[in-house]
Amino acid sequence: MSKKRIVDIAEELVMPVIRENNFELVDIEYVKEGKDRFLRVYIDHKDGITLDDCQKVSEYLSDRLDEVDPIEESYYLEVSSPGLDRPLKKDEDFERFKGRMVEVYLYQAVEGKKVMEGELLGLIDNHVAIKVNGHEIFELSRDKVAKVKLAVIME
Structure with a gap:
């Protein structure tokens, strides 16, 4: 499956928890680094993002991805804030x-x-x-x- 399709599916799956918690979905990327693959989700909130926020989104998305199983190879799921050097995309x-x-x-x-x-x-x-x-x-x-x-x- 293409990287773009994986990102699109991940976005569709994560949006309910994003909306429910008034988070902002900043970006999703599916990348290969060395021999490993990473599905990275960047979230933000007007009051900032905590580790608990990241864990909540990670657990929710992990469960949805397990149900749909769109990614054939092994990968790591990471959820984090975009950081101080936040990318501007939209x-x-x-x-x-x-x-x-x-x-x-x-x-x-x-x-x-x-x-x-x-x-x-x-x-x-x-x-x-x-x-x-x-x-x-x-x-x-x-x-x-x-x-x-x-x-x-x-x-």
Whole structure:
């Protein structure tokens, strides 16, 4: 079964517990690392995520996955918060985090850089808009952007 299909099934199975607890489903990924496979579910909540929250979602999803059994090979299920460097995936993320510092990873360099850091201005016509160095504005086509995540600022 394709990775996308596994992710879609996992999303469908996990949504009842996500809705019931007013969590946000940030992302789901099914990846191979070395010889192991991982189904990772990232959840968030306006008040933050606790270990108990992760355990609740993990147990619920594990039971549903056992019933449906969509994954043929062995894998590890991990449920966690997205962390301080949360990825921005959905259109709503780009609106919610406007004004925050982000790191934008590009498939191909723009002005010699494959990673740009700047203030998120939002999405404009399916382009990620950021202000770099306080003045230079870049509008980067989403199909040229590998990932966008919140920057972790150390003070």
